[in-house]
Amino acid sequence: MTAENIIWKDRFADRARRMNASEIRELLKLLDQPDIISFAGGIPDPALFPAVAIGEAYRSILSDPVRAAQALQYSVSEGYLPLRRWIAGHMAERGVPCDERNIMITAGSQQGLDFIGKLFLSRGDTALVTAPTYLGALQAFNPYEPHYDTLMPEGGNRTPESYRDQAAARGGRVGLAYLVADFANPSGETVSLVAREGLLDLADALGTVVVEDAAYSALRYDGVEVPALLALDVARSGGIERTRTLYCGTFSKTLAPALRVGWVCGASAVIAKLVLAKQAADLHCATINQMVMHQVAEGGFAAQVARNRDAYRERRDAMLAALARHMPEGVSWTRPEGGMFVWVTLPEAVDGAALLARSIEECRVAFVPGGAFYGEGRQDNKLRLSYSLSSPEQIEAGIGRLASLVARMVAGN
Structure with a gap:
């Protein structure tokens, strides 16, 4: 058998079946599209790097x-x-x-x-x-x-x-x-x-x-x-x-x-x-x-951490305020005391992956569907929002667009 005829998937060890692409790493590719407001990657803001x-x-x-x-x-x-x-x-x-x-x-x-x-x-x-x-x-x-x-x-x-x-x-x-x-x-x-x-x-x-x-x-x-x-x-x-x-x-x-x-x-x-x-x-x-x-x-180190905290605190506050202002009834979310993420629970009828597909197409807003974060017992009406890389103005605009789409999907549109 020549190398060009090898079916590689048949040669991999059994453990390779459980090596899958990260949905987050794939979504990071969207950062190259300037019109996308991305709440997907939980990555630090390069403007804050020393x-x-x-x-x-x-x-x-x-x-x-x-x-x-x-x-x-x-x-x-x-x-x-x-x-x-x-x-x-x-x-x-x-x-x-x-x-x-x-x-x-x-x-x-x-x-x-x-x-x-x-x-x-x-x-x-x-x-x-x-x-x-x-x-x-x-x-x-x-x-x-x-x-x-x-x-x-x-x-x-x-x-x-x-x-x-x-x-x-x-x-x-x-x-x-x-x-x-x-x-x-x-x-x-x-x-x-x-x-x-x-x-x-x-x-x-x-x-x-x-x-x-x-x-x-x-x-x-x-x-x-x-x-x-x-x-x-x-x-x-x-x-x-x-x-x-x-x-x-x-x-x-x-x-x-x-x-x-x-x-x-x-x-x-x-x-x-x-x-x-x-x-x-x-x-x-x-x-x-x-x-x-x-x-x-x-x-x-201490001065750099303090700088990061000041910047991310402002963005966390902006996201929580925007969610409270725009999200329709039936949507809930966590209120973190730190870190980079807010976890959103949608009405059960709304699938996070389907919401993402429409959100990118119709709203130009990205996030991570929640189903990827479960070892077992996957829940698909969840999504992760990161505020670390967006300005308060982008957060307000992006959450407003996303909330409008959620409301349409809840209504069956």
């Missing part, structure tokens, strides 16, 4: 022969030591005393999710995820062929035994519990302190791992900060080496996403195993990017 500081960091590193040689050379898989030590200090400020042995640098927190799935999910195991949950987490876990069960931090009455029995009936164990605890993607909701403690109780009873995706935790605009799950775990267990929580952090939403610098923080025994996954995947993250990120973070 481009000057990043440029200065590259120049200072590359103009020094010793640092340039280090920056352009192979490096250790754990990550650039000064950056890991800075992150350890940052985690200590969040209530997680640790050192560099508890930190591994990843290519964004997304790579951390991939490695954690590889380490803790065997085929047929169950991953507990919220409904809805972050689409990228499902994409990271899917190739390891898990089942999914619904994690209900707030108000759920599932017992540990029910989770354990369901996982066993499917031929595996509960491999991990995953959630975005602060300003979740896609819902914008934050898990309460009581619910976080309950989740740790559940994980203890199941003997499983908690994966805390903290991508948006720095972007709080109002309300009272809730301790990180890992901080609560440290407090109740007596130290990070006794915890079962893995914290996935990133600089993508605060400094710049393209440098692809994130981290995993957890017990050193787990970090050591994740380092082996990193070695097999890509050896290490780009050393120069890690050095630049360290210099920029050390020089102005």
Whole structure:
């Protein structure tokens, strides 16, 4: 058989069946169309990037022969030591005393999710995820062929035994519990302190791992900060080496996403195993990017975060006001205290995917239909709106157009 006659889909491993395109990544292509108002991609505003500081960091590193040689050379898989030590200090400020042995640098927190799935999910195991949950987490876990069960931090009455029995009936164990605890993607909701403690109780009873995706935790605009799950775990267990929580952090939403610098923080025994996954995947993250990120973070992380908060708070407020002003009766939405997203529930008769098709054609407004964010039990009358990339004027115009279309569809037009 010649290469041109190969039917490639028949040659892929079984796990490839669960590797599907991200609806969000496809929708990002619409950003190239200038007449589209996009509430689709939950991406930071490039106008807020510390481009000057990043440029200065590259120049200072590359103009020094010793640092340039280090920056352009192979490096250790754990990550650039000064950056890991800075992150350890940052985690200590969040209530997680640790050192560099508890930190591994990843290519964004997304790579951390991939490695954690590889380490803790065997085929047929169950991953507990919220409904809805972050689409990228499902994409990271899917190739390891898990089942999914619904994690209900707030108000759920599932017992540990029910989770354990369901996982066993499917031929595996509960491999991990995953959630975005602060300003979740896609819902914008934050898990309460009581619910976080309950989740740790559940994980203890199941003997499983908690994966805390903290991508948006720095972007709080109002309300009272809730301790990180890992901080609560440290407090109740007596130290990070006794915890079962893995914290996935990133600089993508605060400094710049393209440098692809994130981290995993957890017990050193787990970090050591994740380092082996990193070695097999890509050896290490780009050393120069890690050095630049360290210099920029050390020089102005807090100021940059404050700048981001001010900008996104104004846009969050604009979107909530526009939704209240324009959406017809029967539509509801979350009211996030931070992050980048509002989660909208439509009347059951309105399908989010059908609404998107008409919205792009008739209104030139994009968003993400909610069905993509479910491991199981898909709900199609939901949609995710992001306010991070639009001005208050664009938000007012876009929500007005979208609300008018929703009203027409509810009326059967």
